[in-house]
Amino acid sequence: MLLPFQRGMDVEMGRSVCENTLAGLNEDDTIFALSSGQGRCGVAVVRVSGPASALAVRSLTRGLPAARTASLRSITHPQTKELLDRGLVLWFPGPGSFTGEDSAEFHIHGGPAVISGVLQALGSLPGLRPAEAGEFTRRAFYAGKLDLTEVEGLGDLIHAETEAQRRQALRQMAGDLGRIYQDWSVRLKRCLAHVEAFIDFSEEELIEDGILNDVDAAVRQLQMDMENHLLDQRRGERLRSGVQVVIAGSTNAGKSSLLNMLTQRPAAIVSPTAGTTRDVVEVPLDIGGYPVLLSDTAGLRDTTDSVEQEGVRRARQRVELADLSLVVVDLTQLPSEPQQVPVFLSGHLKSILEHSSHRRQCILILNKSDLITAELKRSIQVALEEAGDVPPACFLSCHTRDGLLDLLTMLQNRLKTLCGDPLIGSPSLTQTRHRTHLQKSVEALYQYYQYRDVDLVLAAEGLRLGLTSLGRITGRVGAEEILDIIFKDFCIGK
Ligand SMILES: Nc1nc2c(ncn2[C@@H]2O[C@H](COP(=O)(O)OP(=O)(O)OP(=O)(O)O)[C@@H](O)[C@H]2O)c(=O)[nH]1
Numbered sequence: 014m015l016l017p018f019q020r021g022m023d024v025e026m027g028r029s030v031c032e033n034t035l036a037g038l039n040e041d042d043t044i045f046a047l048s049s050g051q052g053r054c055g056v057a058v059v060r061v062s063g064p065a066s067a068l069a070v071r072s073l074t075r076g077l078p079a080a081r082t083a084s085l086r087s088i089t090h091p092q093t094k095e096l097l098d099r100g101l102v103l104w105f106p107g108p109g110s111f112t113g114e115d116s117a118e119f120h121i122h123g124g125p126a127v128i129s130g131v132l133q134a135l136g137s138l139p140g141l142r143p144a145e146a147g148e149f150t151r152r153a154f155y156a157g158k159l160d161l162t163e164v165e166g167l168g169d170l171i172h173a174e175t176e177a178q179r180r181q182a183l184r185q186m187a188g189d190l191g192r193i194y195q196d197w198s199v200r201l202k203r204c205l206a207h208v209e210a211f212i213d214f215s216e217e218e219l220i221e222d223g224i225l226n227d228v229d230a231a232v233r234q235l236q237m238d239m240e241n242h243l244l245d246q247r248r249g250e251r252l253r254s255g256v257q258v259v260i261a262g263s264t265n266a267g268k269s270s271l272l273n274m275l276t277q278r279p280a281a282i283v284s285p286t287a288g289t290t291r292d293v294v295e296v297p298l299d300i301g302g303y304p305v306l307l308s309d310t311a312g313l314r315d316t317t318d319s320v321e322q323e324g325v326r327r328a329r330q331r332v333e334l335a336d337l338s339l340v341v342v343d344l345t346q347l348p349s350e351p352q353q354v355p356v357f358l359s360g361h362l363k364s365i366l367e368h369s370s371h372r373r374q375c376i377l378i379l380n381k382s383d384l385i386t387a388e389l390k391r392s393i394q395v396a397l398e399e400a401g402d403v404p405p406a407c408f409l410s411c412h413t414r415d416g417l418l419d420l421l422t423m424l425q426n427r428l429k430t431l432c433g434d435p436l437i438g439s440p441s442l443t444q445t446r447h448r449t450h451l452q453k454s455v456e457a458l459y460q461y462y463q464y465r466d467v468d469l470v471l472a473a474e475g476l477r478l479g480l481t482s483l484g485r486i487t488g489r490v491g492a493e494e495i496l497d498i499i500f501k502d503f504c505i506g507k
């Protein structure tokens with residue numbers, strides 16, 4: 014695991030180097046950092062990037078190895094000449110490197126003393142300083158090696174915790190998402206050029222009248238493509254940040270028992286006392302490759318206990334915000350006549366999901382199936398199938414685990430719908446940032462229609478604004494303000 018930036022680290026690197034770092038980021042500096050994880054490990058990778066990289070390799074290993082070839086070398090301290098380690102050294106001359114600059118890597122033994130010895134040796138060289146978090150990637154961005162969506166993809170890949178997240182991040186890092194926005198920019202630029210040409214030359218009749226009709230059609234098509242892309246029900250964003258799944262229901266239905274069964278540990282207190290859970294208990298889970306934030310909530314009931322009231326308020330709030338609700342019902346509390354069960358459940362669900370905007374996104378869990386006869390279970394099942402308007406339901410026993418596999422399959426299918434398959438179809442936007450700029454761009458294009466017949470200069474301005482918003486997504490426009498936000502999530506050495 015890669016750890017976030019720790020201030021204490023640069024104390025080890027020598028005082029002059031520290032002062033250099035605090036003075037601000039100097040683009041001309043040569044930077045170095047431990048790029049592999051912290052802590053004892055077999056092999057550690059120290060990366061160097063910047064104009065003094067060749068000097069660094071020569072000073073520590075006496076000689077530059079062949080480009081992009083791993084060479085086994087003795088690594089010595091440039092001043093004391095003490096042998097620090099023997100390891101692989103790689104030399105990546107710019108511009109064909111990750112950062113676009115001259116760079117190098119030292120693959121050394123992962124002991125803390127070896128690592129700090131090599132870092133100190135590098136810090137003792139003129140023009141070298143420890144890298145800030147994300148600084149290698151920042152340089153790659155400045156060198157035009159990655160656009161912002163690719164940088165974000167790389168950041169997401171480092172933080173990916175499930176398979177589906179990894180797939181989505183890899184795709185974004187490879188530029189799939191950036192290419193869509195780039196393609197739209199090119200199309201929009203063409204429209205703008207045509208409108209400007211029309212403004213400049215139409216009076217001299219050097220340009221055909223039909224050209225504006227072509228622009229109309231192109232802008233309309235662009236707007237449609239953008240709006241479709243926005244209408245993705247937040248699939249990509251959800252996959253990136255985790256699907257919010259809430260367990261809700263009446264007291265003692267077995268909500269906390271369900272949480273514990275799914276997380277395979279006693280995360281929440283289970284007891285026969287109604288109203289046991291008050292706080293929201295949240296556990297991150299990987300279900301079939303999809304990231305889930307599962308929360309157990311207080312049982313919903315009218316109560317005079319002010320602490321429990323607060324618990325109920327928080328539970329309702331969670332239900333409102335959730336992408337998916339697992340509504341747990343105690344089978345022994347259902348009407349004894351199976352025919353009445355569907356109507357009872359419909360009313361029950363309405364009272365639980367009353368404010369939820371995702372009313373369709375619900376799975377009904379009929380719990381404590383171990384307490385009813387197989388015959389009654391069958392009758393309830395038939396009644397539910399006949400009723401039709403009750404959401405998908407599944408019988409479960411948290412005591413015998415009967416029905417768990419069915420529930421997991423149901424859950425997995427639902428998650429697939431909510432997140433989409435990151436490898437199929439066109440890539441989804443993954444951040445609110447993308448959504449905001451895209452919406453602005455779509456709105457700006459309406460300005461084109463608004464002024465098209467009144468004032469072409471203002472209409473062209475709409476296209477220009479749309480183009481600017483698009484450019485902000487990939488970082489071709491106004492990257493500065495967003496860079497710090499993106500790179501704060503990066504780690505040292507990346
Ligand atoms: N027989 C049986 N008992 C169950 C089952 N699931 C839960 N229980 C019992 O039901 C009681 C309540 O379970 P909890 O998991 O605490 O229920 P809850 O919905 O979290 O309750 P509150 O937090 O109070 O709202 C406990 O005594 C559990 O052991 C089940 O599948 N079968």
Ligand SMILES: [K+]
Pocket residue numbers: 264265283284285286287288289290
């Ligand atoms: K309970």
Ligand SMILES: [Mg+2]
Pocket residue numbers: 268269270281282283289290309310311312
């Ligand atoms: Mg509970």
